[in-house]
Amino acid sequence: MSQESSNALFRQFVSAISAPDCTSLFTIVAPNISIDIPGASFVDLTASAHGAEALCAWASQVHKECGKTTFVIHRYFENGCELMANGEIRIERHPRTFSSPCSFHVLIEAGKITAFQLLLDTYALQKFRGEMD
Secondary structure, three states, X not given: OOHHHHHHHHHHHHHHHHOOOHHHHHHHEEEEEXXXXXXXXXXXXXXXXXXXXXXXXXXXXXXXXXXXXXXXXXXXXXEOOEEEEEEEEEEEEOOEEEEEEEEEEEEEEOOEEEEEEEEEXXXXXXXXXXXXX
């Protein structure tokens, strides 16, 4: 897969998990995608799972419980079938906005994303959720 098509696939992926758009997710990720969102054990938005359905459920949970999610990607780093991206996650739930640095790591095989890891400050996200209501 070319660098340009890897970047385009990744941008589609970020857009689909932000929306969340499960129909799009199912076309760009492998059915058995590996999902890893590590963090504090008491934060239920962390995840270690497999499958496109689990990814869709996670993205939907973030949107439902936190608010509109946007990822601002500052740079990409590619190494063959791997892509790393650094940027910022923003979650808007009026009148508040959560913002934290984040990093993505994805594996791409045969034009599909087969593994997804997202690193972000889960402690700060949990605090934001607790102060929303």
